[in-house]
Amino acid sequence: MTVDLRPPDEVMRLNRLGAAHPTRLSFLRALLRRVEGEGWSYRCAAWEIDAEGFGHAVLTVVAPANTYSLVAFSTPLADEMRTDRVIAEAWDTSYVLYDGIPDAAEIARLRANAPRQEAGRFTERDLVLARANKSVRLFAHVAESLANGHQPDADLLASVGYLMRTTAVYGNGKFGIADRDRIAGRAELTGPFRAEMLAVWLIRAFTLDLVEHVAAAQGGARATTLDPALRRSLGVGNSTGLGMAPFLVRHPLLVHRWFHARETALARVRGLAAAGPAEQAAFLAALEAMRQTVSRWHTEDPVQAPRVAVLADDLAALAAVARRLLSGATPWDALYRHACDGLSVEAQEAVVALVLEPHGALVDDLAETMQADEDSVFRIDGTMTVGALVARLAVHYGWVRRFDFSDPASEARFWYVSEEKLEPRLGERGAEDGADREQPLAVARDVSRLEAALLAAPHDEPVAAFLMRHPSFRYVVRRVQVAIAHPYAEVRDNLVAATMRPVDLLRAKLAFFGASRFDPRSDRWLRISLFADAPFPEDICRRETERMAS
Incomplete structure (x- = not known):
């Protein structure tokens, strides 16, 4: 059976983007498959950490x-200096993903600069820059418990889910580190955010090694290590705010590739005629694992907390009918349709992730299609006529007509860049300064204005001539021309409306990273967990000495 991809008007709405779940196509999952499949090796190249847990370490992986x-x-x-805010100037830990193995001189250079983060100086050997703070009470509890020879409180671990929380993971040339072009041709890093995911994976390994090291120093012979199941349950926390939100708007071609890959995977699976015993078992195991994850998903956000409770009930209801649906014709399509007919949007998107899980052989290749050469679509086609562009707007941007921009609530906010930290921010129009420096992220409004201007222009006029008279529309014309061939390029909602929740944009992007346990702290920032329940380097990598001997 052939199943159509879900339409962009359904997929690219904020209410559904804000319910996204990680899938097997998520960037961290794709990275780990490559690490294991290519037989990477791993070793701790240096561990100069004192009894209190201070010093430096070097964790090295070797790809082909x-x-x-x-x-x-x-x-x-000091406790008074510990904050997740981007304006912080000191952190418990800081990191650089280095290209190669640093010698003593390079480690000295990094020691002088990495703890200063953006105030430091870096070179093209430095691929990723990151920093993180401890979850102080939990880190101390785990260290003390292990030092005394017993395991920490499992419920307390589950309620937080991590011992260290990153407050930034920078790549792509920021603050003087290597430009993306320097590593883009490397097979192991060609996928989106692969270098950043590699850094976070190794940060997780360092964090767990660090707490066990502190426990051993405190407890001596009576100390123990974390139970493997508890250890594996812990990820790396992350605090993410508005700085990430505009990404889904600024990179339309890349965003199309991400969503098109996921939707293609879903359509492939829904089109299968039957479910074999192995696939049924894998789905049921994934469903049970997700139910366990949701049971540990704690948030006090007044919007997300009720959604999590409903999701738990929906997954229980799905478990009650899953075996019956899996035994029928076109079972994966039946599961998805069952979700759409009676479950919440949060649960529907969970089912998207669940039905992909048993079908790696069918869908994993799509993870290698999610990068994009954005320069390839930068040039505007100036030969297109105004009439042709108006016709394309009607087809691809008809959704813009849902919004009445004469209503002040439809244009209540504006995006700008903070002069202090060079980070995106969201202002309240009319109440805050900065609207004169608004960033071009109000796509729906600007397309509406473009259409009005085009309708007043000669029908047969070339777009190039139109833009000579109206240069302010260049960016939006480029967007429209990209979206003509790439239907998932656009978030099909009003991103400056009074009711818009930026965390919906954040969750959509972070789900593609592979994040889980989304915990909004307001409508503008949230906490997540990365790599929870994932293998550690020692689980899927060979020791470097073994590789060198082979």
């Missing part, structure tokens, strides 16, 4: 063609 090292620094931090 390149070697990468996480250089980690752990430093004392």
